[in-house]
Amino acid sequence: MTSLLSVRDLAVGFGRDAAEKPVVRGISFDLAPGETLALVGESGSGKSVTALSINRLVDFGGGRITGGTMAWTRPDGSTLDLAQADERTLLGLRGREIGMIFQEPMTSLNPVHTVGAQIEEAFRLNRGLEGRAASDAAREALDRVRIPDAAQRMKYYPHQLSGGMRQRVMIAMALAGNPRLLIADEPTTALDVTVQAQIMALLAELKAELGMAMIFITHDIGLVAGIADGVMVMQDGVVVEQGRLDTVLDAPQHDYTKHLLGAVPHFTGGQAVRSDHRRETGQQPAVKVDDLVVRFPIGGGWFSRDAGAIHAVEGVGFDLVPGETLAIVGESGSGKSTTARAILGLTEATRGAIVTSPGRHGRPVQMVFQDPFASLNPRLDVASLLAEPAIAAGMRVDAALRQRMVQLLERVGLPEDALSRYPHQFSGGQRQRLCIARALMLNPDVVVLDEAVSALDVSVQARVLDLLIDLQHEFGLAYLFISHDMAVVERIAHRVAVMYAGQVVEIGDAASVLAKPRHSYTKRLIAAVPGIERRRQRYDVDTTPVPSLIKPKGYEPAPAEWVTAGEDHLVRVE
Amino acid sequence: MRILRAIAAHPTGRIGAGIILLYLLLALCGTIGFTPHNPLQQFRIDRLQGPSATYLMGTDLFGRDTASRLMVGIGQSFLIAFASVGLASLVGTIIGLLAGWWGGWLDGAFMRSMDVLLAFPAILLALLIIAIVGPGTFTSVVAIAAVYTPIFARVVRGPTLSLKRREFVDAARTFGSSERYILTRHLLLNLVAPLTVQVTLALAWALLTEAGLSFLGLGTQPPAPSLGLMMSEARNLMQQAPWLLVFPGLTIMLGILGFNLFGDALRDILDPRTQRRTA
Numbered sequence: 043m044t045s046l047l048s049v050r051d052l053a054v055g056f057g058r059d060a061a062e063k064p065v066v067r068g069i070s071f072d073l074a075p076g077e078t079l080a081l082v083g084e085s086g087s088g089k090s091v092t093a094l095s096i097n098r099l100v101d102f103g104g105g106r107i108t109g110g111t112m113a114w115t116r117p118d119g120s121t122l123d124l125a126q127a128d129e130r131t132l133l134g135l136r137g138r139e140i141g142m143i144f145q146e147p148m149t150s151l152n153p154v155h156t157v158g159a160q161i162e163e164a165f166r167l168n169r170g171l172e173g174r175a176a177s178d179a180a181r182e183a184l185d186r187v188r189i190p191d192a193a194q195r196m197k198y199y200p201h202q203l204s205g206g207m208r209q210r211v212m213i214a215m216a217l218a219g220n221p222r223l224l225i226a227d228e229p230t231t232a233l234d235v236t237v238q239a240q241i242m243a244l245l246a247e248l249k250a251e252l253g254m255a256m257i258f259i260t261h262d263i264g265l266v267a268g269i270a271d272g273v274m275v276m277q278d279g280v281v282v283e284q285g286r287l288d289t290v291l292d293a294p295q296h297d298y299t300k301h302l303l304g305a306v307p308h309f310t311g312g313q314a315v316r317s318d319h320r321r322e323t324g325q326q327p328a329v330k331v332d333d334l335v336v337r338f339p340i341g342g343g344w345f346s347r348d349a350g351a352i353h354a355v356e357g358v359g360f361d362l363v364p365g366e367t368l369a370i371v372g373e374s375g376s377g378k379s380t381t382a383r384a385i386l387g388l389t390e391a392t393r394g395a396i397v398t399s400p401g402r403h404g405r406p407v408q409m410v411f412q413d414p415f416a417s418l419n420p421r422l423d424v425a426s427l428l429a430e431p432a433i434a435a436g437m438r439v440d441a442a443l444r445q446r447m448v449q450l451l452e453r454v455g456l457p458e459d460a461l462s463r464y465p466h467q468f469s470g471g472q473r474q475r476l477c478i479a480r481a482l483m484l485n486p487d488v489v490v491l492d493e494a495v496s497a498l499d500v501s502v503q504a505r506v507l508d509l510l511i512d513l514q515h516e517f518g519l520a521y522l523f524i525s526h527d528m529a530v531v532e533r534i535a536h537r538v539a540v541m542y543a544g545q546v547v548e549i550g551d552a553a554s555v556l557a558k559p560r561h562s563y564t565k566r567l568i569a570a571v572p573g574i575e576r577r578r579q580r581y582d583v584d585t586t587p588v589p590s591l592i593k594p595k596g597y598e599p600a601p602a603e604w605v606t607a608g609e610d611h612l613v614r615v616e
Numbered sequence: 617m618r619i620l621r622a623i624a625a626h627p628t629g630r631i632g633a634g635i636i637l638l639y640l641l642l643a644l645c646g647t648i649g650f651t652p653h654n655p656l657q658q659f660r661i662d663r664l665q666g667p668s669a670t671y672l673m674g675t676d677l678f679g680r681d682t683a684s685r686l687m688v689g690i691g692q693s694f695l696i697a698f699a700s701v702g703l704a705s706l707v708g709t710i711i712g713l714l715a716g717w718w719g720g721w722l723d724g725a726f727m728r729s730m731d732v733l734l735a736f737p738a739i740l741l742a743l744l745i746i747a748i749v750g751p752g753t754f755t756s757v758v759a760i761a762a763v764y765t766p767i768f769a770r771v772v773r774g775p776t777l778s779l780k781r782r783e784f785v786d787a788a789r790t791f792g793s794s795e796r797y798i799l800t801r802h803l804l805l806n807l808v809a810p811l812t813v814q815v816t817l818a819l820a821w822a823l824l825t826e827a828g829l830s831f832l833g834l835g836t837q838p839p840a841p842s843l844g845l846m847m848s849e850a851r852n853l854m855q856q857a858p859w860l861l862v863f864p865g866l867t868i869m870l871g872i873l874g875f876n877l878f879g880d881a882l883r884d885i886l887d888p889r890t891q892r893r894t895a
Contacts, residue, residue, distance in 0.1 A: 383786075386789075386790045387789070387790075388786055388789055388790065404792075405790070405791065405792055407790075408790060408791075409787070409790045411783045411786070411787060412783075413783060416782055416783040416784065417783040417784050417786070417787045418784055418787075419784040419801070419802050419805070419806070420806070421805045421806055421808070422801065422805065426801070430788060430791055430793060430797075430801075431791040431792075433793070433797065434788075434791040434792045434793040434794065434797065435791075435792065477787075480787075484791075
């Protein structure tokens with residue numbers, strides 16, 4: 043079989059010394075028609091630059107191809123070197139022969155046009171369709187990417203669609219020109235895990251239907267197993283390992299590949315949960331949340347006040363004892379972050395009780411946020427950042443306090459001289475350690491970790507998780523660990539609460555919930571977790587919409603009914 | 617100290633700082649009376665002399681020394697510019713900060729009243745205030761401050777709106793930090809960069825506005841020298857004595873350039889993300 047694309051010794055550089063200091067160099071691979079190649083690497087490895095070089099979008103980012111050839115087989119059988127092709131030729135190629143989808147579907151769609159109009163435009167440009175023909179083609183395209191009520195959705199603006207729907211629209215646009223190669227640059231990174239599974243399933247089906255080749259870029263080696271035929275692992279601009287999927291995953295040769303495969307948290311369905319803590323009967327909870335309700339009223343303008351409310355959190359209750367981790371899992375919009383914010387008092391609870399252990403002064407609950415870049419004031423040095431909780435508690439900044447700062451810094455693995463430095467001088471992992479140290483300044487009982495490791499590269503993530511577990515043992519902390527990542531949850535949680543549409547649908551012992559999920563949503567969530575063990579496994583395309591959280595004024599949900607599914611395992615009746 | 621050294625290392629900041637230092641020195645000399653000649657004394661024999669060794673920048677219609685008058689004039693202009701911008705930035709920052717932080721009706725009330733002030737052209741508004749209160753140094757300060765307060769309020773309110781939703785403000789709330797602490801440490805500290813740039817720009821504009829008001833006869837009153845007044849007096853003598861127009865004009869222009877260069881350098885230096893490049 044002749045190859046569709048044959049890349050030899052590709053080198054790409056940026057700026058003035060593009061030739062001397064290439065960002066990406068020595069890339070060679072062949073891609074046969076209908077085949078999928080996965081490009082894997084951590085941030086900054088050059089995987090996106092490589093992909094953008096193929097359709098030469100890299101030129102617009104200031105990049106220059108400084109060496110190598112990229113032989114592209116055209117539909118008529120002739121070959122074209124993409125590295126030498128002029129902009130005119132490329133313009134005819136992009137969209138028609140090589141399509142592309144990006145990571146962030148919100149920013150890749152134009153917010154002021156309906157999605158229908160944008161897909162029609164793609165058809166107009168790539169196929170020369172006009173008027174009726176274009177809108178029919180657009181509707182068919184939306185049908186093809188499994189968007190329900192395609193005719194209706196044509197009139198929607200991007201902001202009216204969910205992230206998964208927007209990514210489907212992007213795929214529909216990329217497919218408008220019937221490309222023979224689709225470049226997918228981290229297409230599911232911004233999406234929830236069940237939506238990710240749906241998009242992956244969709245891509246796999248479309249690939250089979252249309253017989254197109256695909257280059258799939260991802261930082262998540264676990265995602266590769268389900269879709270790729272070949273794998274190329276990149277680090278610092280060079281390919282460190284490439285080969286067939288099974289060879290690379292089962293018998294990795296290069297240390298970096300082994301490291302990547304080792305660092306990826308594996309989800310094993312509840313077999314690897316922690317067993318270092320058992321609840322004692324009658325133990326006083328560090329925090330107890332009862333019937334927490336958070337609603338955001340929707341203002342209907344001056345004349346129609348109280349149009350209704352968004353029921354973000356509805357009747358959530360749980361307790362947490364010292365030394366225990368309760369993980370709240372769920373997707374964006376499920377109310378897990380709102381629950382955390384309500385416990386911290388950042389969002390006002392409509393009703394409900396949050397009781398911390400009696401006789402405790404100050405603030406027994408502290409929080410570590412998701413983005414360590416946003417949660418540290420860039421203009422304060424570390425000493426000021428760490429001193430803030432103490433100042434807020436009315437303490438004096440003296441030698442004793444400084445001593446405590448140094449101790450905590452050392453404990454979380456940062457050098458003492460960090461005190462006089464500023465946040466921008468630290469890496470993401472180090473910043474998150476700083477945030478953890480800051481949260482511990484006042485000896486809290488409970489630390490709320492809101493997606494605290496989600497923004498970190500996998501290898502850094504593993505080390506921060508280890509640190510958290512150590513700190514928990516040392517200080518007897520209770521963690522409320524909020525995450526969408528099931529593998530991470532399995533590693534750190536003792537108990538798990540699954541949230542869906544503002545409600546807890548299943549709660550209990552981590553081993554029990556993860557191994558024997560009973561609620562349909564928990565089952566779906568666990569089935570969607572990608573992993574290197576789940577090779578070429580077909581995910582079902584499931585388009586069950588999440589129930590709307592917007593409820594009319596005065597709406598009260600029916601009281602929850604629970605069934606017991608184990609010693610410590612409750613499931614909400616559906 | 618660190619900032620001063622960084623400015624000295626900054627290529628254009630050095631020029632800006634140099635100009636401002638020179639002006640400050642000249643203004644100081646002018647104010648304490650350390651001038652080549654008495655700026656008010658009329659050397660009747662030497663009327664409308666061109667630049668020479670005795671009169672560095674020539675003399676005016678009454679035989680007064682232009683260089684000496686310029687030195688005193690710079691002092692006067694700087695006094696008004698600094699005082700008015702100081703007042704405007706103080707009031708504007710407080711209004712913008714509180715409007716952005718509290719939002720709601722307070723935001724509306726504050727910002728709409730700022731809009732009213734902004735609706736008038738700068739000179740016209742200043743003229744109006746002076747017409748009501750009467751000319752004088754203090755009136756000029758208040759008038760120019762009133763013109764530039766809304767700009768500071770706007771410059772501060774925008775970032776305040778985005779800063780108050782940043783995670784580090786949420787984090788501060790979870791520690792129980794007081795509102796005053798959050799406003800000063802988290803918001804104001806992050807506003808330093810836009811504020812310094814705005815202050816230096818406003819200083820340049822205030823210099824120009826002051827010159828304009830004096831030019832119209834509503835700022836500094838004769839015989840006290842002022843840059844705008846000197847240009848106004850020189851206007852009719854443009855053909856016979858161009859130096860009378862050129863030197864005050866150049867002085868104003870150079871001063872504005874100096875403040876702009878200085879402001880750019882300060883912005884580069886105060887932003888911790890660009891620190892490594894300049895320091």
